Amino acid sequence: MKRLLAVITGALALAPLAAGAAPRPDARAWLVVNAADGEVLAAHAATARVPIASITKLMTVLVTLDHAQLDDLVTVSPGTSRVGESTVSLRAGERVPVRDLIEAALIQSANDAANALAEHVGRGSVRRFVFLMNEKARTLGLADTRFANPSGLDAPGHYSTAQDVTRLARVAMRKPFVRRTVRLRTEAAAGRTLHTWNDLLGGFPGVFGVKTGHTAAAGWSQVAAARRPGVTVYATILGGPTRDRRNADLAALLSWALSRYAVVEAIDDDRTYATATAGYGRAPVRLVAEAPFRRSIRIDRPLVEQIVAPAAVSLPVERGQRLGVVRLYARGKLLGERPLVAAESRTAPGLGGKIRWYATRTVENAWGVIW
DSSP states (O other): OOOOEEEEEEEEOOSOOOOOOOOOOSSSEEEEEETTTOOEEEEESTTOOBOOGGGGHHHHHHHHHHHOOTTOEEEOOHHHHTOOSSOOOOOTTOEEEHHHHHHHHHHSOOHHHHHHHHHHHTTTOHHHHHHHHHHHHHHTTOTTOBOSSSSOOOOTTOBBOHHHHHHHHHHHTTSHHHHHHHTOSEEEETTEEEEOOOTTTTTSTTEEEEEEEEETTTEEEEEEEEEETTEEEEEEEEEESSHHHHHHHHHHHHHHHHTTEEEEEEEOTTSEEEEEBOSTTOOOEEEEESSOEEEEEETTSOEEEEEEEESBOOSOBOTTOEEEEEEEEETTEEEEEEEEEESSOBOOOOHHHHHHHHHHHHHHHHHHHHO
């Protein structure tokens, strides 16, 4: 029996639309993206060049990890011990492992720890280290970023953007030691107890980093990462008016972004996707998915389902026999597919059965002509 191919394509609604527009943080710039592909979910002034305060330390740590080992010992210089504002009060002559200095820089945002790392990698020259920071920014494609120091203290020509900061955070979080460190609320390091400035850790479900920042020029800033089953998002706020407002706006932005996604059974192995005629009086063959396909999807965006299956099949057909395919697309991109298989077996009739079937059809056709 000839197999005719049927192709069915249509829009598929898998979940109710989530209501509500994106929040509007009170900040100079903000951005929220899907971590998997960098898709921008919402943004404001994302390419505006602004101070970023201690978010700078993400680059300080990246450059350090490029040029030093975690167990390297750093001797604190007199100049580093005099660095002000947020510090862990390092003492001149103190010898501290790189790992402890990184933890101090990321958890407690210690400026003296950042400066110690810069002097160590820069072989005594912070200026040489800053050059490496800017070279790293260029390599990462951070076209609107420039560093003047390793700590993020306000300085002429020290700036970045919400877009670049988000990119920097995503790159930094590829480092296992960074990922482990930025999720800590407290830690013992360098003979001290560190305390995070990230108020969302432990306060917003699913947050696991990344870095805060505050100076007079930068305002209250932060880049945060949060996850729920099937999706991770990064949100950046630069230049908020207060710490509390930054926290509230960032939480609202993360909540909204995460609500755009749901994990659904996009292909259901209990569903009949097509039926194919079997001939010789046999019942049609139902075609079902070989296995389910679960996926995190944007619930405010329709999917396109394409079913490719035969209109008729040749007998015999065995249960589980692959006979077609179902594919899912979003904006023309293939999200996933599953083979379509026969839900039941159909045997082929023997010679006698075929003769009887043809004879019956002949009589029925003749009877139709007479009447």
